Amino acid sequence: MLKITINNQETQVHPGTTILQAARQLGIRIPTLCHTEKYAPVGACRVCLVEVEGTKSLVASCAMPVSNGMKVQTHSRRAREARKMVVELLLSAHDGECQTCDRNNDCELQSLAHEMGIREVTYPGEKGPKKIDQSTPALVRDAGKCILCRRCVAVCNQTQGVGGLFPQHRGFKSMIGPAFTNDLSDVVCVQCGQCAAICPVGAISEKDQIQEVWNALDDSTKHVVVQTAPAIRAALGECFGHPPGTLVTGKMVAALKKLGFAAVFDTNFAADLTILEEGTELLVRLKQALLENKPVALPQFTSCSPGWINYVEHFYPDMLPNISTCKSPQQMFGALAKTYYAKKLNKRPEDIFVVSIMPCTAKKYESQRPEMASSSVRDVDVVLTTRELARMITQAGIDFNSLPDEKMNAPLGLSSGAADIFANTGGVMEAALRTVYEIVTGKPLPFENLHVTPIVGLEGVKEASLKITGTVPDWSFLEGLTVNVAVAHGLGNARTLIERIRSNQGNYHFVEVMTCPGGCIGGGGQPRMTDDTVRLARIEAIYREDEGKSLRKSHENPDLKKLYEEFLGRPLSEKSHHLLHTRYTPKGLL
Amino acid sequence: MVEKLGPCACQPISEDELYLRLEQIIAEYQAKPGALIPVLQMAQGVFGYLPEPVLKKISLGLNKPYSEVAGVVGFYSFFSTHPRGKHMIRVCLGTACYVRGGKRILEVLKQKLGIDVGETTSDRMFSLEVARCFGACGLAPAISIDDEVYQRVKPTKIQEILDQYRQKDSAEPARKDK
Secondary structure, rough: EEEEEEEEEEEOOOOOEEEEHHHHHOOOOOOOOOOOOOOOOOOOOOEEEEEEEOOOOOOOOOOOOOOOOEEEEEEOHHHHHHHHHHHHHHHHHHOOHHHHHHOOOHHHHHHHHHHHOOOOOOOOOOOOOEEEEOOOOEEEHHHHHOOOHHHHHHHHHHHHHOOHHHHHHHHHHHEEEEHOOOHHHHHHOOOOOOHHHHHOOOOOOOOOOOHHHHHHHHHHHHHHHEEEEHHHHHOOOHHOOOOOOOOHHHHHHHHHOOOOOOEEHHHHHHHHHHHHHHHHHHHHHHHHHHOOOOHHHHOEEEEOOHHHHHHHHHOOOOHHHEOOOOOOOHHHHHHHHHHHHHHHHOOHHHHHHEEEEEEEHHHHHHHHOOOOOOOOHHHHHHHHEHHHHHHHHOOOOOOHHOOOOOOOOOOOOOOOOHHHHOOOHHHHHHHHHHHHHHHHOOOOOOOOOHHHHHHOOOEEEEEEEOOOOOOOHHHHHHOOEEEEEEEOOOOHHHHHHHHHHHHHOOOOOOOEOOOOOOHHHHHHOOOOOHHHHHHHHHHHHEEEEEHHHOOOOOHHHHHHHHHHHHOOOOOOOOHHHHHHHHHOOOOOOO | OOOOOOOOOOOOHHHHHHHHHHHHHHHHHHHOOOOHHHHHHHHHHOOOOHHHHHHHHHHHHHOHHHHHHHHHHOOOOOOOOOOOOOOOEEOOOOOHHHHHHHHHHHHHHHHOOOOOOOOOOOOOOOOEEEOOOHHHHHHHEEEEEEEEEOOOOOOOHHHHHHHHHHHHHHHHOOOOOO
């Protein structure tokens, strides 16, 4: 243990502890900006400067490890004034426009300036390079607002392994961006929006499409419906003062009805549908491989996460045959809303306007993909993130917290607990196993409370094995087979898993990948800031939602049975193939 | 170690051959940590500059994101993504040269050559860069052309210096970049 004295308080810390960490243990708060719990400190912003006895200059406490006998003053006049000046200099180059900024009242730089008592721009003068990149459907980057903290670089390179962002140029001309400060659409970017979720200021945000939704709601020729992804109900409350992990399903539905949507539906319904289609696809692949000895791509990969699809198209195009042909629940929903549902109302596909509420920025991109128009028009018209929905609710003057709980509409609103857990890592796999195991054996999944515990939680790559016994006659060729499954979340972990598969390890049959750490509950469009504590709270809420339902398995959803009886026929039918399945295109790296 | 090959005007080298050399360099450094900067240096030695296809090959070959390769190239003024002239003029703007008129020298050079810093004259004769200190502070302001350092340069002398190079080269034509 090392002895350290901070502000005349003595304490002992483990070697390797930074001054910042030691101070926090003593309950002393040193302001930070570029610092995150997850990544190695870069000391880029200098906002955490403190005075260390015996050193000439101030040190960045986030990056400086404690040495034995160190004496630190965190709030001496010199330290306070230096930190204030650092923030003043950041403000000098920052193209502020606070009043019109997306992050007004939710900006770490703004908070720091306020906290430090900065009441004027001390160093007016030249601003850094200004470039607004609106090249992708998902994200907007405003270099003028960027403070070069490099959080986005860390998440893009270390967590996602995409490497789309890196510091470019030098000195005052420095910019964070794609190679040679090109547009995002010109480089490999999966549009996951993790950069937007971690940005402390307004430099990276989702592309705001609220106005498009208002316009549709005001258009009397349109029947405007909305679908909400499973992850929204466990996070939207945070935008209205609730702690992470608060379920606000009923209030969310009430708010959407108040906004004027003709029907409030659930992406969860389409998630149940996905399980039927994707589970059947898996069984068909297994049959072809094991019984018919046909060459078939295994393991089958899930296809719900659009960032993951983008990632495979760019980084592992040879693995595209392994991706389930199922569209994501969002797109299945869109295709059904404009066909099955439209028909019930005697309307044409073009009369229906589908809005999605997603925890995701890549969903904005996905809805614009050329493949996603099987109803004859674009299947999903506009995608809003959780954050955008919260803003829209506020714009409409709705007092969210005083709303009563309301229920989703039929016929696309009823869902099972299996659909709820699509929101978190391991959930799609568990939902699929609940159904596939029961189809094959006629018995429920042999796990306590139906939870496949080895694939629950935040470990990067998770595995589970399940021996199939007591098969029904149709699936007797699976008798005695040990089904191996794997789950990865965060694309860096997905890469680890793919490399494992490529070196013939694991012998997996089915693999779930979610683009964002923790799954959709940690998506790029969720309320900021998401750390592991927040992720775990949201996951816990989702499992609570699942366990609170009597309907826990996708194949038992009565409205889904009706959909198959009235419209689709059976899983993987010709109609299913046309509306609910797709193929993707290799894109390569550069 | 792959032989360091500078651009050579005496016999034309085919583009395929240049890329073959690049592949050899990448293959040799692929597994080594910290390979990016030496590979970029050698690639610039082979091609004379770092065009986009070369940088993309390096990115793929070293398994480094293209954004990182570009970031390193943009950070160091030694690297150039544009073809360079036959002669590299560097104007020192270190403290001593700066206070003794380096900036004025740079202005005159820009005007005489008709190019900005980082650019190359249309006849591919001269490129212009800014440098920080050649260690000739006592004889400031200083400029260098290729490996030759000119000290106590006066704005009125610049035309004369440039003319020397043009005359010397009038016998042999400027290098043709691929």
